[in-house]
Amino acid sequence: LYSDYLFFNQGDKSPESFHKGVSVVLESLKTCLAINSLRHCLYKPPSSEPEFHIRARIGVYHQYLKEYFRVFPASQILVLKLEDYSKAPAEIIQKIFEFLELSAFPPEKLSNITKSKNPANSRRTNDSTIGPMLPETRRLLQNFYWPHNEQLGALLGKTFNYNLDEIN
Template identity: 40%
Template sequence: MKNPCWYDDDNNRRKIWMERICSDDKYVDTRRRCKMYSGDRKKNTTLRCLPYFLLIGQPKSGSTSLYSRIMQHPDIISGFLKEPHWWARCRHCRYLQLPYCNSTLLPQSFTEYGDHFSYVAETLHISNKSEKERIVTGEGSQSTLWDHHWWWEYPGNENDKVPRILNAHFIRHILPDVKLLVILRNPVDRLYSDYLFFNKHQQKSVQMFNDKVTHAVHSVNNCLTKNSLRHCAYYKDMSVHVRLQIGLYAVFLKDWMDVFPRKQLLVISLDNFSTNQSVVMSKIFKFLGLRDFGTSETNSEHLNQRSRSNKRIGDMLNETRLMLEKFYKPFNKALSLLMNDTSFLWK
């Protein structure tokens, strides 16, 4: 199989996920799968699978639209959720009291993470040889690339300047051949979209955003006078006002490129995806080693667009944009040099 799968002796897990699949009409061809399951449920082995590819970043950069387009390929089957957030967050829930650990939908143990891909495992289980060689699965947790807040929660790491082990190291250990996708957006626009989208119940305005950005830029610049760039990018207390450091793309990508071979990482810009979707999708499917099935510009509208209430807030103040463009300029230049692509300057 192209997808990383193995056989497990724990058939009870299969019973748990097949009951979920058979009770949910959203899964195609459910009747066939459930009928076959009822006939072989006494088997002692269960097929388990992990993702063939990961869309690892960045939030509010068009990942939902991109993931939707990827899932239109006939040889790709999604897990239960686009973003299980296991590598960067939920795998720590059994040891740490983290804010996202209360969700019953998100997997916490490795076994539960495997359950997340049970539908593709069941599909492969009943597939012929040709289908087994084609079908793959993946997920798109937008915390994987940059979120290492968990590091400082573990005893003994409180005074560390940077994480010594990254999400990339864990993934390389378990999925050494995984394909990694990243979509990036102009960090100025990404930050404003991030501010509007999250914490929906908070009062917001363009002036409030300007004030938060002013504080955040001052905090990061002050941090840089005393610490390394990696410390200021990764340290958990740097996102108190707005998540300014998520836009330090070059820092995170450099660390991933130090762990994974360059050929396993594909980075695209939202601008390019928005204007040349069919070309970008063909490039992605080729990167994933999948057949090009004739992508088109249909269904090209971006998902997760600004809500009506957020549109009423309006665009950020010009002074805010100028402040952010000045702040991000050297980091965008570093990204452009790292990727050897001037489009990441976002002029």
């Protein structure tokens, strides 16, 4: 969420403004959830979201995946973690090809793809001086996402329960 904020926010950015935005957006979501379903609140973002460039709703993965699973059989859906791709892009690309029942990608071409020198979504030079998010912001987000991570783990298995990353 923090990298999303840094990448899409063209205005002034700081850990403090991120904290303020997270606080406002999470409070808006809490207010929405008091009278509406989770689905409603995720698909109708709080009015404060564009102002602060905080898209907390996009991290509630289980809700969006449930929508897909209602339409498509689980056997037709491959869910991957960006962290896994970042660590082993060639392995993940091969996994995608296997899932799609395509012939293996030629290793020399795969090497050209995975050794990109300038990733398109890397942090901008000006943003590299902005420090990490504040510890209190991290706690707010952990508390918000905790039940959603539990549901994601129940849906996809414990490797997708990000709460376990926090414990370990």
